[in-house]
Amino acid sequence: MSTADMSTAVKARGLTVHYGDVLALDDVDVTVERGRICGLLGMNGSGKSTLFKSLIGLVKPDRGAITLHDKDPAVARREGLVAYVPQSEAVDWAFPVRVVDVVSMGRYGALGGARRLKAADRAAVDAALERVGLTEFAGKQIGELSGGQRKRAFVARGIAQEARLLFLDEPFAGVDKRSEATIVELLRSLRDEGRTIVVSTHDLAGVPALCDEAILLRRKVLLHSDIETALSAEHLGRAFGLDGVVA
Template identity: 55%
Template sequence: MTALEIAGLTVRHGEVLALDDVSLRLGEGTVCGLMGANGSGKSTLFRAVMGLVRPVSGTVRVLGATSATARRRAAVAYMPQAEAIDPDFPILAHQVVLTGRYAGMGTMRRARPADRAAVEAALDRVGLTGYADRQIGRLSGGQRKRVFLARAIAQDAPLLLLDEPFAGVDHRTQEEMTGVLGELAAAGRTVLVSTHDVAGVSRLCGRVVLLAGRLLADGTPDEVLTPEVLGRVFGLRNAS
């Protein structure tokens, strides 16, 4: 089954053409790397999948549904860059992970035993059981990234969007996260991961997409991550 289908997506930010006729289809159980220079449209693509920007043309479908419907159903989980989080915000690690369960908790957001169990299991999966009661700002950058990965896992969404999950983390943390993402894909989850890490993409992803406002390359790491293709991508600059 198709987890994500993007067809002819064009997005403008005022006079700036951020995405130009981008099409992409990901099946269930796929881990796809999304690469491109800064300003290549990666963040815009994520926002379009989440239904946070209105395209000029084209469509986005998540498991056959619109982005808005997918968000209501909690069918898509987003892992932001840890740097985008206010470290002084008074919230504990397990409370951050619990937000991944909000869609099914009703307006009162009262955690059920199943919600608490999902949070505990997700923290255990990323190796942070002992940090559940730690304030988010007291965690290292790598630990914060694992907290947000745990939130995505607890949400149990079929589609995961990960924004630079390996930036600023040590090799051991990256290897651990790569292993978890591989397990999720093996269980049928679909992962679209934005990254600049060429070596990491080769280990994690069975497929790589290169953006420069438009789709420049799409294939296996061996097909896409060549000096010639990478030179084309990182030698171009487009706005996002």
């Protein structure tokens, strides 16, 4: 492996995913360098969540190869390098768990939740809660939090985990402008620490303030470029189906 390869956070080659007859991802290549915030943009059903799920190992692609931090994805996950904040519709919020427990999972993983936290783990959990502004909500059930607060709880889990790579699937959906600004600031400070963030969003107006680069997805990668190019009318039109082409 060359030294240049060692700076890559996400590398996917030829990812193809079907759900039954539905082709959700078609030969997708993605490379994201470390220390970047990469926006994942595309219309409903364009495959954004499927791409995250493939990268995180929740969906098994028909074809394709993935490395995360130049490692096999299973190894990267086992080492705690990767954190995932799911799109909220995909989560059962009635699940009885406190905010502090969600964040603590970042230390042990969901399966080891019954283990006792050591002092250093507790300190990491407290610091993560503080960082996302949820200290006073630590003892609340996750289902009692607002949408924006839940997103922050999951980001705190990734922080407690000391993940180097964060996948956030629509963290701004249903979130007010003030909460969005808080999350954007937090993500940028995590990026400044050298972490890599891939974030899907429908808030195109917020993309320049957040992202260093963007991917336009429509089952295939239409474009992976700087923000200005990605947000040009021509490229957005293709991505969002305003070009007369039926998907």
